[in-house]
Structures are given as C-alpha cells and as structure tokens.
Amino acid sequence: MNDEQLLRYSRQILLPELDLAGQRRLLHSRVLILGLGGLGSPVALYLAAAGVGRLVLADPDRVELSNLQRQIAHGSADIGQTKVASAAAAIARLNPDCQTRSLGQRLDAEHLPALLAEVDLALDCSDNFATRFALNQACRRAGVPLVSGAAVRWEGQVAVFGGQPGDACYRCLYTEAGEDEQTCSTTGVAAPLVGIIGSLQAMEALKLLGGCGESLSNRLLIYDGLRGDWRSLRLRPDPQCPVCGSEDRGQKTEDRR
Known part of the structure; x- marks a missing residue:
C-alpha cells in the first residue's frame, strides 16, 4: 500500500482484528452487489469506503424520484440514469481506489455462474424471490459466500450463507411456493431501515473478506424498527432442500460406503 492508502484506511488498520494484512485482503477482494437500491446503496458506498478493491454492480433499473427517499447512492440529478451508472459515479467520488464494473441487466441462472467465478463474495440486495433464489443456487454451486438482506415496512433481516457442506442456504429458509412477496412499492418502507440492514450486510462482508470476527x-438476524428489538435465530440445513439437500444425501451415501 502507498502512503495515501495507509492514511485513508488508518482507522481500520488500527483494529487489531483487521490490521494491515486484513486491509490488504480487502484491497485485493472482488465483490458482486446484486441490486443498487435501498440496500445496495449503503452496501456499495461502505465497501468502497472501506477499501474493497473491485465491486461488480448489477441492477437493470433506472433512478426514479420515488427512490430518493431511501436509496442514498442516487440524487435528484441522477433521475433517469441507470442505477449502476449512478452508483459507480458515487463510488468514484468517494474512493478512486475502488474499481467498478457495471451490469445494467437482470442476471439469471445463465449469467451468474461465469460472474461468480470472478468474485470472492456476493451480496443479495435485490427485491424479489426469483432473483434471490437464482443467486442462492448459483452461489451454492460455486462455493461463493452469500450475504443476504431484506427490508420492508419497519422490519429487516440479514443472514450469511457460507456455501459449504453442512451450511444452510437461502432455500432452507424460504420455499419457492406459497410466499407472499412484499415490496417497498406496495407496502412502504422507513428510510433509515434500509440503511441499517445494508450497513449490517456491509459489516458481514467486511468481516468475511478481512478474515476477522x-x-x-447459519444465523438469521431480525430487526424490528418500531419496537427497537433484535432477534437472532439459528438456521439449520433442510435435508429436503432442493438446492443443498442433495449434497447432504450424497455425503451420507459416501459415508455408508
């Protein structure tokens, strides 16, 4: 690292759990952020500020006036721009050390495997189950850790899915059928809530990439903003999970052999 970087990241380097070695790991890390809205905005800005070397930004949408109440990577002048372009510009202003790649398209099962082969970590900041399920399955197959977040109305949640045998995955938590999908556009959301949840996602990413904490x-952290309550639930892998359950069954078959 050069002198300017040592000064820029000095407050993190002072942390004994991270230190200079951890900061170097961040600078060499590559991260996918899927969704640059309410959650993806603080995720992208904090990871860029913290010194993550490369961020792959993926979102098919454009900035609208109704986004500005909570999506802090975008401003009034960005209305009409793609969210990835707006977020990339905000990141460039914040930290020129951070390189970005912008993908203004919806990613599906066909595109995700090649993309995940290029990154160390993925963050799900999307707003629909179809995208979450596709990213979860692709991360599981690639062995790439996934940091998942969701927020609506006054409540939010964060979980980390390590992608290793014996770990739970997103589909262990939510089944594909029968989910009543709720979005900010239909039920509303408190502006600071997405900042809280997105910041927690960034913190989890920082720990994973920096090798600390x-x-x-295998835990789900739930926040109730109206009550100011936090709950932590232990997640267990579902033996019948269509994504990771077959891994456990295959392992048991090998053990019997």
Whole structure:
C-alpha cells in the first residue's frame, strides 16, 4: 500500500482484528452487489469506503424520484440514469481506489455462474424471490459466500450463507411456493431501515473478506424498527432442500460406503 492508502484506511488498520494484512485482503477482494437500491446503496458506498478493491454492480433499473427517499447512492440529478451508472459515479467520488464494473441487466441462472467465478463474495440486495433464489443456487454451486438482506415496512433481516457442506442456504429458509412477496412499492418502507440492514450486510462482508470476527453464518438476524428489538435465530440445513439437500444425501451415501 502507498502512503495515501495507509492514511485513508488508518482507522481500520488500527483494529487489531483487521490490521494491515486484513486491509490488504480487502484491497485485493472482488465483490458482486446484486441490486443498487435501498440496500445496495449503503452496501456499495461502505465497501468502497472501506477499501474493497473491485465491486461488480448489477441492477437493470433506472433512478426514479420515488427512490430518493431511501436509496442514498442516487440524487435528484441522477433521475433517469441507470442505477449502476449512478452508483459507480458515487463510488468514484468517494474512493478512486475502488474499481467498478457495471451490469445494467437482470442476471439469471445463465449469467451468474461465469460472474461468480470472478468474485470472492456476493451480496443479495435485490427485491424479489426469483432473483434471490437464482443467486442462492448459483452461489451454492460455486462455493461463493452469500450475504443476504431484506427490508420492508419497519422490519429487516440479514443472514450469511457460507456455501459449504453442512451450511444452510437461502432455500432452507424460504420455499419457492406459497410466499407472499412484499415490496417497498406496495407496502412502504422507513428510510433509515434500509440503511441499517445494508450497513449490517456491509459489516458481514467486511468481516468475511478481512478474515476477522464471527460471521452470521447459519444465523438469521431480525430487526424490528418500531419496537427497537433484535432477534437472532439459528438456521439449520433442510435435508429436503432442493438446492443443498442433495449434497447432504450424497455425503451420507459416501459415508455408508
């Protein structure tokens, strides 16, 4: 690292759990952020500020006036721009050390495997189950850790899915059928809530990439903003999960052999 970087990241380098070695790991890390809205905005800005070397930004949408109440990477002048372009510009202003790649398209099961082969970590900041399920399955197959966040009305949640045998995955938590999908556009959301949840996602990513602390792997952290309550639930892999259950069954078959 050069002198300017040592000064820029000095407050993090002072942390003994991270230190200079951890900061170097951040600078060499590559991260996918899927969704640059309410959650993806603080995720992208904080990871860029913290010194993550490369961020792949993926979102098919454009900035609208109704986004500005909570999506802090975008401003009034950005209305009409793609969210990835707006976020990339905000990141460039914040930290020129951080390189970005912008993908203004909806990613599906066909595109995700090649993309995940290029990154160390993925963050799900999307707003629909179809995208979450596709990213979860692709991360599981690639062995790439996934930091998942969701927020609506006054409530939010964060979880980490490590992608290793014995870990739970997103589909262990939510089944594909029968989910009543709720979005900010139909039910509303408190502006600071997405900042809280997105910041927690960034914190989990920082710990995983920097090799410090204990992650939320196999745990679900739930926040109730109206009550100011936090709950932490232990997640267990579902043997019947269509994504990761077959891994456990295959392992048991090998053990019997």
